[in-house]
Amino acid sequence: MTDTWLVTNLRAIRGRAYPRVIGSKRELSWLFFDITLPLLTVSAYAYIYKYIQAPDEFVGFVILGGAMTAFWLNILWMMASQLYWEKEIGNLQLYLIAPISRMSILAGMAVGGLFMTAIRASATMVIGVLLFGIVLSFAQPVMLILIFVVTMISLYGMGMMFASLYLLLGREAYHLSNLLTEPVYLASGLYFPVKALGFWAAAGASIIPITLGLDALRQLFYPGSGAEYGFLSVNTELAILAVLCVAFLWLSKYSLDYMEKLGKTTGRLTLRWQ
Amino acid sequence: MQSAVEVKGLTRVFEPKKKKEGKSVTALNKVDLRIARGELFGLLGPNGAGKTTLLKILSTLLLPTAGKAFVAGFDVEKDFTEVRKRINMVSGGEISGYGLLTVKENLWMFTQFYGMKSSVAKQRIDEMLAQFGLADKKDEKVRTLSTGQRQKMNVIRGFVTDPEIIFLDEPTLGLDVNASRVIREFIVDWVQAKDNRTVLLTTHYMMEADQLCDRIAIIDDGRILACDTPENLKKLVKMNRTLKLDVTSLKDTSKFGSLTGVEQFTFQDDAEKDQTHLKFILTDDSAVTEIISEVQSKGARILSLQKTEPTLEDVFIKMVGKGFE
Numbered sequence A: 001m002t003d004t005w006l007v008t009n010l011r012a013i014r015g016r017a018y019p020r021v022i023g024s025k026r027e028l029s030w031l032f033f034d035i036t037l038p039l040l041t042v043s044a045y046a047y048i049y050k051y052i053q054a055p056d057e058f059v060g061f062v063i064l065g066g067a068m069t070a071f072w073l074n075i076l077w078m079m080a081s082q083l084y085w086e087k088e089i090g091n092l093q094l095y096l097i098a099p100i101s102r103m104s105i106l107a108g109m110a111v112g113g114l115f116m117t118a119i120r121a122s123a124t125m126v127i128g129v130l131l132f133g134i135v136l137s138f139a140q141p142v143m144l145i146l147i148f149v150v151t152m153i154s155l156y157g158m159g160m161m162f163a164s165l166y167l168l169l170g171r172e173a174y175h176l177s178n179l180l181t182e183p184v185y186l187a188s189g190l191y192f193p194v195k196a197l198g199f200w201a202a203a204g205a206s207i208i209p210i211t212l213g214l215d216a217l218r219q220l221f222y223p224g225s226g227a228e229y230g231f232l233s234v235n236t237e238l239a240i241l242a243v244l245c246v247a248f249l250w251l252s253k254y255s256l257d258y259m260e261k262l263g264k265t266t267g268r269l270t271l272r273w274q
Numbered sequence B: 001m002q003s004a005v006e007v008k009g010l011t012r013v014f015e016p017k018k019k020k021e022g023k024s025v026t027a028l029n030k031v032d033l034r035i036a037r038g039e040l041f042g043l044l045g046p047n048g049a050g051k052t053t054l055l056k057i058l059s060t061l062l063l064p065t066a067g068k069a070f071v072a073g074f075d076v077e078k079d080f081t082e083v084r085k086r087i088n089m090v091s092g093g094e095i096s097g098y099g100l101l102t103v104k105e106n107l108w109m110f111t112q113f114y115g116m117k118s119s120v121a122k123q124r125i126d127e128m129l130a131q132f133g134l135a136d137k138k139d140e141k142v143r144t145l146s147t148g149q150r151q152k153m154n155v156i157r158g159f160v161t162d163p164e165i166i167f168l169d170e171p172t173l174g175l176d177v178n179a180s181r182v183i184r185e186f187i188v189d190w191v192q193a194k195d196n197r198t199v200l201l202t203t204h205y206m207m208e209a210d211q212l213c214d215r216i217a218i219i220d221d222g223r224i225l226a227c228d229t230p231e232n233l234k235k236l237v238k239m240n241r242t243l244k245l246d247v248t249s250l251k252d253t254s255k256f257g258s259l260t261g262v263e264q265f266t267f268q269d270d271a272e273k274d275q276t277h278l279k280f281i282l283t284d285d286s287a288v289t290e291i292i293s294e295v296q297s298k299g300a301r302i303l304s305l306q307k308t309e310p311t312l313e314d315v316f317i318k319m320v321g322k323g324f325e
Helices: A005-026 A030-051 A057-089 A091-096 A102-132 A141-187 A199-205 A209-221 A234-266 B051-058 B080-086 B103-112 B118-131 B147-159 B177-193 B206-212 B230-235 B287-297 B312-320
Strands: B003-014 B025-036 B040-044 B066-071 B087-091 B165-169 B198-203 B215-220 B223-228 B241-248 B262-270 B275-282 B302-308
Touching: A005 A102, A005 B103, A030 A057, A030 A102, A057 A091, A057 A102, A057 A141, A057 A209, A091 A102, A102 A141, A102 A234, A141 A199, A141 A209, A141 A234, A209 A234, B003 B051, B003 B198, B025 B051, B025 B066, B025 B198, B025 B215, B025 B223, B040 B051, B040 B177, B040 B206, B051 B066, B051 B165, B051 B198, B080 B087, B087 B147, B103 B118, B103 B147, B118 B147, B147 B165, B147 B177, B177 B198, B177 B206, B198 B206, B206 B312, B215 B230, B215 B312, B223 B230, B223 B312, B230 B312, B241 B287, B275 B287, B287 B302
Parallel strands: B040 B198, B040 B215, B087 B165, B165 B198
Antiparallel strands: B003 B025, B003 B066, B215 B223, B241 B275, B241 B302, B262 B275
């Protein structure tokens, strides 16, 4: 094989991303469940803010939060548990004997999941904006893209790390997903500015990349809102997200290597029904 | 010539998850094995004999507790990346892939993990689907395939990357006669097509091992009990080989009992049918030619011939002390 290691691994990423990408076209039930249902939640919060005559930004904050919720749910319920399911259906051992970096498999899952979820999140955003007549600012497009990209890399890096941990935890991991769903809605301020939690609570929640990413996006979409509702400055949040990016990618690589070594030693790496 | 697989003192012990959950299990116990390049090698053993454990170690999915294993000259522990470039694996009853993908998409996806160029992969997939009679299923979703079709697809998945060495773990498990036949024929053709291709096959089916394998190792309780060609293994069993002949009426049978390789001879005339039934117990297969010549020299015609000899099952029972469960 004359192709370089990089080309081989890029092909592997494309290969593993493919089922997720094509899945969004083949199973259209998600259109109802993943767009309509989140919109109902977002609408409930939006009407509360409208009813209590909260500042106009709050409805926009909620819609942004609703869109970002899709990514968090994708991380918890698809990305994190995916390796466990791959083991159960017999794919994991085929991935492991392939001459590629295990990170390519996880990266493929992440790229596929990100693509699919980005469509859902965009749909929530567009419908929410049209439904509630929201006006968003695009004054800093480069920064917007940068924050979104860094948030997604760190968030999916976290998902890749969870995937290895969930593989070790087996079926028990579902409890962890349940545990991390609703509390993170609160801790990350998905439906309100995280600053409301107070500095230390918001700082603690910042370990979840969606917290700072969402806060920074809100500040960029609503220029001038940062002073009152923003947790940290956008630049500081970008810097922290960049650190999280590196940290989660490294941790995911470390945990994946550890998981593989442990699995090969104990013999439980490819055993089903664990 | 470098071995395809070389195993020295390979031992694998599985420890219980918690001490109180039970005793440790020795799945492989100081196994020594050498498989030459170009061989179609069979591993025959009952459930729990250690076959799959050996395959998992060789395919870099499991670490040995002790001993060494080399695949294509590379240490499976230290040089696992080099090993992985040269191998693939197919298991019986495999449900790999994704049901929402089509057969062709599914196969394409797995080729990408081996860095195959898309155009090359797609062409090879089309060729192999045609070879396995699945060309008309290429755009069907995987979840719509029957068990046999699915297993054919799995076999294509393993071979499409053109590995040097392929591990087949009971690849025809639970398949009907036709699907099994197609897969067996493909395996034999594949090994013979190029010099350096090697197959390590585990199977429950004695006939499959006998029919396909150049050499067979009988494994039980983590130990290799015997390893040789099917013919030589059968010679290990001291069992009478019999030859039964129905011929047109034969007047003189006096010489048959004294032919070389004939231990015992009996005959029976059937006046009603104008036939003679001859029965020989042989010590040497070469006697068959002499017997036939003698029949023909007496002007008789052979109507039917039946030869029985020890089967691999007899060998297995002798070695293991029991048949397959």
